[in-house]
Amino acid sequence: xxxxxxxxxxxxxxxxxxxxxxxxxxxxxxxxxxxxxxxxxxxxxxxxxxxxxxxxxxxxxxxxxxxxxxxxxxxxxxxxxxxxxxxxxxxxxxxxxxxxxxxxxxxxxxxxxxxxxxxxxxxxxxxxxxxxxxxxxxxxxxxxxxxxxxxxxxxxxxxxxxxxxxxxxxxxxxxxxxxxxxxxxxxxxxxxxxxxxxxxxxxxxxxxxxxxxxxxxxxxxxxxxxxxxxxxxxxxxxxxxxxxxxxxxxxxxxxxxxxxxxxxxxxxxxxxxxxxxxxxxxxxxxxxxxxxxxxxxxxxxxxxxxxxxxxxxxxxxxxxxxxxxxxxxxxxxxxxxxxxxxxxxxxxxxxxxxxxxxxxxxxxxxxxxxxxxxxxxxxxxxxxxxxxxxxxxxxxxxxxxxxxxxxxxxxxxxxxxxxxxxxxxxxxxxxxxxxxxxxxxxxxxxxxxxxxxxxxxxxxxxxxxxxxxxxxxxxxxxxxxxxxxxxxxxxxxxxxxxxxxxxxxxxxxxxxxxxxxxxxxxxxxxxxxxxxxxxxxxxxxxxxxxxxxxxxxxxxxxxxxxxxxxxxxxxxxxxxxxxxxxxxxxxxxx
Numbered sequence: 001x002x003x004x005x006x007x008x009x010x011x012x013x014x015x016x017x018x019x020x021x022x023x024x025x026x027x028x029x030x031x032x033x034x035x036x037x038x039x040x041x042x043x044x045x046x047x048x049x050x051x052x053x054x055x056x057x058x059x060x061x062x063x064x065x066x067x068x069x070x071x072x073x074x075x076x077x078x079x080x081x082x083x084x085x086x087x088x089x090x091x092x093x094x095x096x097x098x099x100x101x102x103x104x105x106x107x108x109x110x111x112x113x114x115x116x117x118x119x120x121x122x123x124x125x126x127x128x129x130x131x132x133x134x135x136x137x138x139x140x141x142x143x144x145x146x147x148x149x150x151x152x153x154x155x156x157x158x159x160x161x162x163x164x165x166x167x168x169x170x171x172x173x174x175x176x177x178x179x180x181x182x183x184x185x186x187x188x189x190x191x192x193x194x195x196x197x198x199x200x201x202x203x204x205x206x207x208x209x210x211x212x213x214x215x216x217x218x219x220x221x222x223x224x225x226x227x228x229x230x231x232x233x234x235x236x237x238x239x240x241x242x243x244x245x246x247x248x249x250x251x252x253x254x255x256x257x258x259x260x261x262x263x264x265x266x267x268x269x270x271x272x273x274x275x276x277x278x279x280x281x282x283x284x285x286x287x288x289x290x291x292x293x294x295x296x297x298x299x300x301x302x303x304x305x306x307x308x309x310x311x312x313x314x315x316x317x318x319x320x321x322x323x324x325x326x327x328x329x330x331x332x333x334x335x336x337x338x339x340x341x342x343x344x345x346x347x348x349x350x351x352x353x354x355x356x357x358x359x360x361x362x363x364x365x366x367x368x369x370x371x372x373x374x375x376x377x378x379x380x381x382x383x384x385x386x387x388x389x390x391x392x393x394x395x396x397x398x399x400x401x402x403x404x405x406x407x408x409x410x411x412x413x414x415x416x417x418x419x420x421x422x423x424x425x426x427x428x429x430x431x432x433x434x435x436x437x438x439x440x441x442x443x444x445x446x447x448x449x450x451x452x453x454x455x456x457x458x459x460x461x462x463x464x465x466x467x468x469x470x471x472x473x474x475x476x477x478x479x480x481x482x483x484x485x486x487x488x489x490x491x492x493x494x495x496x497x498x499x500x501x502x503x504x505x506x507x508x509x510x511x512x513x514x515x516x517x518x519x520x521x522x523x524x525x526x527x528x529x530x531x532x533x534x535x536x537x538x539x540x541x542x543x544x545x546x547x548x549x550x551x552x553x554x555x556x557x558x559x560x561x562x563x564x565x566x567x568x569x570x571x572x573x574x575x576x577x578x579x580x581x582x583x584x585x586x587x588x589x590x
Contacts, residue, residue: 048227052241057581060181060245063097064335065586066259073257073364074356076277076558085353086558092362093258095584098251099575101326101337102161102345103173105152108132111173114180122201123388123474125448128467130172132164136570147322147570159325161343161573167250167541167565170346170574174248177576182207182244191224191237192217202386202474207244209477210236212373212381251577252365253349253542253560260340260545260557265333278555279332279339285552300329300341300555301548309548322548322570340555343573344543350499351540351562358502368498372486374478382478389472390444392432396425398465406458414456421447421462468566499538539565547571 031040032051041051059065074088112130119126137147151157152164165173183205186192195218199205209215213236222234224241237243251259266274266281274281280299282288287297298317301324303309311317319328324342331337349355350367359366374382403418410418424447431440451462472478481496530537540562546554549571553559563569 042227044227044229048229048231050227050240054242056583056586058245059097060248060578062099062101062576063578064100065580066096066098066255066334067264067585068093068095068258068580071258071261071263071272072275073254074558076275076556077553080553083353085355086560087354087356088558089356090361091254091359091364093254094363095580096251096255097578097580098255098259098334098336099577100331100335102343102573102575103170104159104326105162106158108162108165108173109153109158111176114176117196118199118204118475119201119473125388125463125467125470126473128464129470129473130169132162132169133166133568134164136164136568157323159327160323161326161338163323163343163570163573164568165572165574166568167346167563169568170250174250174576178245178247179206181248182210185243185245186210186217186237189243190220193220202384204475206384206475206477207247209384209475211239211244212477214381214384214477246579246581248576248578250346250348250574252363253347253355253544254364255577256345256347256544257557259334259336260332262332262334262336262339279336279557280330285555298329300338300546302341302546302550302552302555303548304552320548324548339545339557341546341550342548343545343571344547344550344554344561344569345545346572346574347542347544349542350538351536351542351560352503353536366499366501368493370482370493370496370498371479372482374480384477385472385474387438387441387445387474388470389437389441390466391469391471392425392429392440392444395444395465395469396422396429398469399425399462402458402461402465410458411456413454414458417450417454417456417459417462420450424450535564536562537564541565543572 031042033040039046039049041049070090070092072088073091074086076088079086112127115127115130132152134148134152137144137151151160152162183192187194198218203215205215205217210217224235224237226233226235228235260279261276262279263272263276266272266276277283278285278299285299285302285304287299298304298311298319301318301320304311304318309318310321311319320342324338326337326342329338329341332339348367349365352358352366355364355366376382399418399421407415407418424443428440428443428447431437431443448463448466451459451466484495487494541564542560542562544557544560546552546556546559547569554561563572
């Protein structure tokens with residue numbers, strides 16, 4: 001059962017007081033004046049520049065504050081795998097927030113319910129894209145069908161970590177969670193009405209659509225006071241008001257490892273008394289605190305040895321056949337549960353063996369792809385999508401692979417279906433090349449309709465490939481990679497995609513004199529020989545922490561593994577993180 005805990009509600013109270021104080025400042029005759037110019041803030045007669053009182057960042061639902069600092073990231077025991085991919089290095093991690101537990105099946109079902117309510121009647125592929133792969137539980141020589149059939153949806157598992165989700169699906173969940181939390185803040189402050197029935201298809205609340213004037217909610221009040229001369233007297237919330245939360249996201253590898261170690265419990269002033277191998281003290285996976293009722297018990301959910309996943313009947317040391325409830329074991333010194341064992345967890349980084357040597361010392365991370373909002377000819381943010389966008393190159397690649405594997409068994413009808421779909425894709429590629437995005441996606445939609453209307457045996461498989469390659473859903477803002485031209489004159493970066501920085505340049509590859517490989521979609525093949533000599537690619541994402549079916553070695557936060565971002569496992573889940581803005585402590589500036 002979930003232990004009894006006392007939550008700190010002071011942040012919420014401070015925020016409410018800060019918001020009330022801001023309103024008082026705006027309506028007061030005595031206004032704060034600029035220390036730079038002497039002009040009064042929040043005054044229409046002075047031009048209307050606003051400065052709000054701000055009491056600090058509110059702790060968003062489910063999160064724990066992680067005070068950052070410096071630590072030695074990487075290997076803390078023998079490198080049993082001999083990969084040499086976690087070389088110790090000292091880095092600094094800024095303060096941030098992290099989920100108290102792994103994201104649970106209950107949270108994911110809430111997500112699926114919302115998607116089905118908003119998209120279910122018109123854009124079923126968006127709903128299907130979010131379905132976990134429950135078949136990850138199957139093993140050729142094991143009976144795991146109960147988990148296949150019941151683990152996600154049965155209430156017995158509602159507080160267990162969701163598994164079978166890819167890195168891409170986890171990232172989409174983070175975006176959805178951000179918007180639902182910020183929508184709730186607007187409702188809580190009485191600025192918009194709670195109207196789920198009005199949010200359908202592409203017409204629903206997202207933080208970015210609201211901030212860019214592309215979502216008009218049903219207002220409860222006129223809004224905040226607008227001090228701009230000639231305004232109507234009221235306005236929507238802006239990011240500068242401090243009400244909205246930053247986006248939920250996956251933690252970086254450095255953040256996750258720092259939080260898992262929980263060295264705050266072993267530090268005094270600027271000294272760390274003992275370095276940890278696991279998220280707890282000592283070099284054992286058992287509880288060695290003689291004062292604890294759990295003395296001798298396991299500190300995490302993992303496989304103790306060959307064939308031992310839960311202990312002896314009558315004294316189940318592990319207590320779980322596979323995964324366990326997210327509150328099953330004691331938290332670490334930050335108050336985070338299951339930072340070792342139960343399930344591995346996705347992190348934000350792209351995998352490279354020598355990340356520790358390449359990345360920056362401050363806030364290290366590999367995986368930056370810089371993007372910007374698309375704008376029209378007038379410089380205004382483009383209307384958000386009102387159609388499903390597909391990753392054309394990946395869709396074609398998946399369809400070609402399927403055809404190659406199954407064509408020997410195709411009927412004439414099935415082969416004709418494939419030929420017609422490829423013709424539509426070729427037409428769509430030409431439209432997109434000419435920057436007629438909507439026309440291109442209309443052709444893709446027509447190709448999908450050919451499949452839906454077909455009675456071919458392979459039609460469901462083909463539709464699954466379309467679902468797998470949904471790149472953007474209706475209601476999302478349009479983004480594009482920044483161009484080299486936009487980055488001219490910059491010293492800190494010159495291009496959008498920096499995943500291969502200091503790693504995968506064309507000149508250092510074995511294909512340096514082969515022009516065929518000098519293209520973006522060949523990057524993985526030219527550098528690593530993906531699929532033939534290596535499984536590393538620009539889509540390889542790190543996961544950490546050890547799972548229910550792992551040995552004790554993987555419980556150490558310094559260990560690391562990787563898997564393609566569109567794949568899933570029965571032993572990989574995730575938790576969300578959030579940036580800490582401003583002061584690096586909860587007590588405020590020093």
